[in-house]
Amino acid sequence: SQKIEQNSEALNIQEGKTATLTCNYTNYSPAYLQWYRQDPGRGPVFLLLIRENEKEKRKERLKVTFDTTLKQSLFHITASQPADSATYLCALGGNQGGKLIFGQGTELSVKP
């Protein structure tokens, strides 16, 4: 069956450092991959989308890579800030109508 795995343990980093979150998947060939941010008590919010034919996508301090051979996406936040503290979810889609398959999320904590 299709499976998505994200870092299960929380990631704690110092302000100003680069945070790197991992999303691995098996038994799936997505047309694209999305990353969402979720704050406590709130719904997820879309951040970035990367398609299967793209290696890298950037948006301000965010960078996403997508390796369809390794079946892995890396999500980087450069010059991290305490306001970046949240849970980050990856989601795969493109082959099931509009449906997405979500990972369980990784909690990021940026300390001042």
Next chain:
Amino acid sequence: NAGVTQTPKFQVLKTGQSMTLQCAQDMNHNSMYWYRQDPGMGLRLIYYSASEGTTDKGEVPNGYNVSRLNKREFSLRLESAAPSQTSVYFCASSGDRGHTDTQYFGPGTRLTVL
């Protein structure tokens, strides 16, 4: 633009009671979704509606029913609530950016079944 709205925000039920969770979107999206989120499990799709008048089962549909009332509204009904249905429920919609299927989420309903 309110985006996606959900009511109620919180609900406590006793086992066997029924209730309907309401969801509405004002973005003219075709597709709408209901998810549940449990600790360590991520978001799991309960039901979705690709367009007005159609609904389909997702990963965990047992114990739930849905109604796509019109293009704006998509409701989720628990006919006989069970403690296993204690969860946070999110409604989402998509359809405004061609085929990228970016989903827009509501604030969630926190449901406890005693």
